[in-house]
Amino acid sequence: MDFLIDIPTLKNITYIISSVLFITGIKMLGKESTAVKGNFLSAVAMFIAVGITCIGLINPLVLFSGIFLGAIIGTFIALKVKMTSIPEMVALFNGFGGLATFLIAWSEFNNGPDSLFQAALVMLTLAIGGITFTGSLIAYGKLSEKINIAKTSIITKIFTTIFYISLAFLLYSIFITPFLLPNFEFFIVLLILVLLGGIGFVLPIGGGDMPVVISLLNSFSGIAAAFAGLLLFNNVLIVAGSLVGASGLILTVIMAKAMNRSISNILFVGYASSSSSSSSSEEQGEINPISVSDAYLILENASSVLIVPGYGMAVAQAQHTVRELGELLEENGTEVKYGIHPVAGRMPGHMNVLLAEANVSYDVLAEPDDVNPTMDVVDVAVVIGANDVVNPSATDEPGSPIYGMPIIEVHNARTVFVLKRSMSSGFAGVQNPLFFKSNTRMLFGDAKESISGLVSEFKD
Amino acid sequence: METYMLLGFVLILSVYLGLELISKVPSTLHTPLMSGANAISGIALVGALVLSQDGELQTTLAFLAVFFASINVFGGYLVTNRMLKMFKKK
Numbered sequence: 001m002d003f004l005i006d007i008p009t010l011k012n013i014t015y016i017i018s019s020v021l022f023i024t025g026i027k028m029l030g031k032e033s034t035a036v037k038g039n040f041l042s043a044v045a046m047f048i049a050v051g052i053t054c055i056g057l058i059n060p061l062v063l064f065s066g067i068f069l070g071a072i073i074g075t076f077i078a079l080k081v082k083m084t085s086i087p088e089m090v091a092l093f094n095g096f097g098g099l100a101t102f103l104i105a106w107s108e109f110n111n112g113p114d115s116l117f118q119a120a121l122v123m124l125t126l127a128i129g130g131i132t133f134t135g136s137l138i139a140y141g142k143l144s145e146k147i148n149i150a151k152t153s154i155i156t157k158i159f160t161t162i163f164y165i166s167l168a169f170l171l172y173s174i175f176i177t178p179f180l181l182p183n184f185e186f187f188i189v190l191l192i193l194v195l196l197g198g199i200g201f202v203l204p205i206g207g208g209d210m211p212v213v214i215s216l217l218n219s220f221s222g223i224a225a226a227f228a229g230l231l232l233f234n235n236v237l238i239v240a241g242s243l244v245g246a247s248g249l250i251l252t253v254i255m256a257k258a259m260n261r262s263i264s265n266i267l268f269v270g271y272a273s274s275s276s277s278s279s280s281s282e283e284q285g286e287i288n289p290i291s292v293s294d295a296y297l298i299l300e301n302a303s304s305v306l307i308v309p310g311y312g313m314a315v316a317q318a319q320h321t322v323r324e325l326g327e328l329l330e331e332n333g334t335e336v337k338y339g340i341h342p343v344a345g346r347m348p349g350h351m352n353v354l355l356a357e358a359n360v361s362y363d364v365l366a367e368p369d370d371v372n373p374t375m376d377v378v379d380v381a382v383v384i385g386a387n388d389v390v391n392p393s394a395t396d397e398p399g400s401p402i403y404g405m406p407i408i409e410v411h412n413a414r415t416v417f418v419l420k421r422s423m424s425s426g427f428a429g430v431q432n433p434l435f436f437k438s439n440t441r442m443l444f445g446d447a448k449e450s451i452s453g454l455v456s457e458f459k460d
Numbered sequence: 461m462e463t464y465m466l467l468g469f470v471l472i473l474s475v476y477l478g479l480e481l482i483s484k485v486p487s488t489l490h491t492p493l494m495s496g497a498n499a500i501s502g503i504a505l506v507g508a509l510v511l512s513q514d515g516e517l518q519t520t521l522a523f524l525a526v527f528f529a530s531i532n533v534f535g536g537y538l539v540t541n542r543m544l545k546m547f548k549k550k
Contacts, residue, residue, distance in 0.1 A: 022500060023477065029496045030485045036544045039496050043537045046503065053509045063509055066523045070530020078538035090495050093535045100504040100529035107511045107521040218494050221501040228507045230467050238467060239474045240503040246478025247497040251490060342487050349490030356546040362488045
């Protein structure tokens, strides 16, 4: 039984146990009933993997102080952050993970890669990590509305160009390595290029496409960790990194499908601006505004209500008021459901998190496929700050840029209330014929104020 | 090269396993899954701990990698846990 005392063997055995726990953990994260436990298991896996690695460290004081500082800052951010800022927090943490792999690759380069293959691997890891880092920072800036640079601005164009240059340089570097080991200057150029390139990767992507980018960056940080595992011959890094890469990829595909667009279209094209001219001429008609007190009368007599939230609800911070309205309606004998579109908001599941924060039970949150078949028996559909995800052009106007995107078909409900600040179009820049339908009533104004108006009418 | 082949094998199988495990996730859990997966990507911490430290630059790089990976790990797990605690069924 000598092998039990042998430290490297002991480490590897622990890594296997840790990998199994990671796999079980991420599997359990995919079910409501087991999610909390799944997260805990994966934290345990992380703990034992890190713990066993701490045996026999070269310079423990430096490293432990790194862990300690990181733990304090991470814990502080995680406990302080408001639930409404979750999207940007996830983006930020993701960026730090990417940065860590970027630094690992850098350090491995300084060690002098011992084979040409390893040199190529170092550069690939460096690139994915670097792009994940700066890309996530830009995503963070965009989500927290600290960065607001138009897609058409010259800054965006410069950075996008740098992104393409960095990709070309990366390919070049990988292809020349079979002939010569890259020298230091060569590597420094790549290092700077990928950091700037990451900015160019995310900068041109608009707000409504954020769910896709966030999931993709999430996937990247996993892939980067897996590659770092290849570099360092570390199994647990490879397994855990690959799991993250796969889960990010699945989310990316789900998000892209929910928009009926390909991933490359979202990343490299964006919504074509051609639609801007055609939208103004057609589909104009009568708009029917409604007052809060009239809306109340209709809601009071409704027997089933579907609430469809969008990014506007997040902006207005209206989720608590919405929950209050939902409860009052239920007390009044109305059946209340929430129709959640997968890409509503700025990250996958954004609306679900907001409503959960406001204490809405998750079993009344329904997906489009569940609510659409019974839409014609819904008395009132209340659209709160959503636009493109309820745009009927997606189903019946083949020329529309969003044609084919699965939507929540609120226009089939008996009455539709649209809570909106103004008549501006949604993220896709497409005019919404829903607003001109005969069964649609527009409730203009701040979503939170309109809903608290309804709530106080109910209470009187 | 043989080691790389073996490790590459582990990589491909793990990706495939991940795709199989997560393919059907209810949309309620999209955000927690993303954030939980994000915390797992902090496994880079294990890699950061074993980096070489000859010279000032290498030590600095190792320290920074450990520092940022730790933020990712601790922040990621705690945020995910906070978020999951909110999901309730009445």
